[in-house]
Amino acid sequence: MASLRSDKWDFLQDDAQVQEDTLLEASELREKANALTHHAQAEDMETRQQHLHEALAMYRRADALLKGRIQEPQIASMVLQIRLNAACLAVQIAEQASHSVDRQQAEQCATGFAHAALEIDPENPHAALILARLSVGRQNSQAEQFLQKAQMWSLKRHDEDVLRQAQELAKRLTQGDSPTLLVRKGAELFKQGKLLEAERLLTQAIDYLDRKEHGGPIEVLAAQPLRALAFDALEVKAECLAAGGDFAASLKCGGQAAGLLEAKAPFAEPERSRREGLLYLSLGHAAEAARDKDALSFFRRAAQALQRSDASPSVEGRALLEFGLRLVQEFDNGDQEAADLAMPTLERALDKLKLAHGQLLKSKPAGQDASLQKQNAVASERLLSRQLQAQVALCSLHLAQRDKAAAEEVLNASQHLLRVVEDCESPLQWAALCGRWAFAAAQVGRFREAEDALRLKWNLAGGKDPEWGQSRSDLPDQPSSPEEAERLRLQQE
Helix, strand or coil, rough: CCCCCCCCHEEEEEEEHHHHHHHHHHHHHHHHHHHHHHHHCCCCHHHHHHHHHHHHHHHHHHHHHHHHHHCCCCHHHHHHHHHHHHHHHHHHHHHCCCCCHHHHHHHHHHHHHHHHHHHHCCCCCHHHHHHHHCCCCCCHHHHHHHHHHHHHHHHHHHCCCHHHHHHHHHHHHCCCCCCCCCCHHHHHHCCCCCCHHHHHHHHHHHHHCCCCHHCCCHHHHHCHHHHHHHHHHHHHHHHHHHHHCCCHHHHHHHHHHHCCCCCCCCCCCCCCHHHHHHHHHHHHHHHHHCCCCHHHHHHHHHHHHHHHHHCCHHHHHHHHHHHHHHHHHHHCCCCCCCHHHHHHHHHHHHHHHHHHHHHHHHCCCCCCCCCHHHHHHHHHHHHHHHHHHHHHHHHHHHCCCCCCHCCCCCCHHHHHHHHHCCCCCCCHHHHHHHHHHHHHHHHCCCCCHHHHHHHHHHHHCCCCCCCCCCHHHHHHHHHHHHHHHHHHHHHCC
């Protein structure tokens, strides 16, 4: 009989070695993640977020290596700690995320790890507290349930730290800020650029107003002050979402705000029309960014509403300009009738912008401080830039309709605007406008003026040579930022 091979059962030893290697790798990943998380706290925001994501990936890898062995007590204890650490880390990432999508992904990750921790330890107070925190402001009833569990389980285990945190969170839930204060704080945070914090507070206010016990849903709120507050919350939240790049959610939120203006409007005229116009102006930009077909309609409604209101000439002029520019786009895309409305819209926009600029110049007091002078200078430049936008658009319409005399009249009326671009705050925007003005001037044979405008464009776009600037080969092939890419495009255009 043939003898047994000595290596016949070696796979058993190999399997044990693999398990040992896996445990060692998971342990190393956990330690590296712990260290990286600790050191990341002292770094700048961008670097910290990057390192926290790397640490979270290490925890995920460690969890994946060991999740098939959680029936072993020693391994289960290690995996439990990994999952709790990962959940806490994901909460940190969510709180510091700069985009709503990143925040949502991090919160989903934290929720998943916390629930996974409860699979190993069904009465873990840390996991319950994490889930309670993640639910606050979104599902407060669920937050209360997890808080009760966190308190009960921490008492059972004599975990005073978790108990204290749970009690503090419970106090905040029961004695939370009023919706008015939440909206006010949310608006302030939005102005400071803290979009995620602002969105969280505004969502809490909206959820409060939407509850039946507080008179909700929002659409049927009877009291005028509550409807006004709901409109404010929805309007600012829509702005937050748009600023964060979530245009679909912004449109949905803004649409809900617009619905409050239809019946039982929370504001009397002319304030109602002013708020409607500003809302639809924002919705127009969000719809345009989302490539939504309603963008033109939103800009039209904004212009119409602001003309009914007592809005400042600057605001009304801006809305009319935005609508007029979109009508020009419609004309360029083949809608010949769009020009009939675009012309008077742009002309009215120009009148309003000129009036606004005149009022600004008259309002400048003597001896004003430097910061106010700077603020007025920026406002002046913005108004003049919009005037030039309107003039260039009007000129393009006249040229498209072969009305050379009208086009030259617009060029004559707008040529002085090219002289205000020295030391401007938005050189690339002015560069683009100078280029378009030059193109229009060339079409009517004013080549010398067109050349001067192109020279201005070149200088504003960063051209270096006193005559015409760098040669094409000297320009960077790979721009390092969107601004540099735009400079490159304008120089090569």
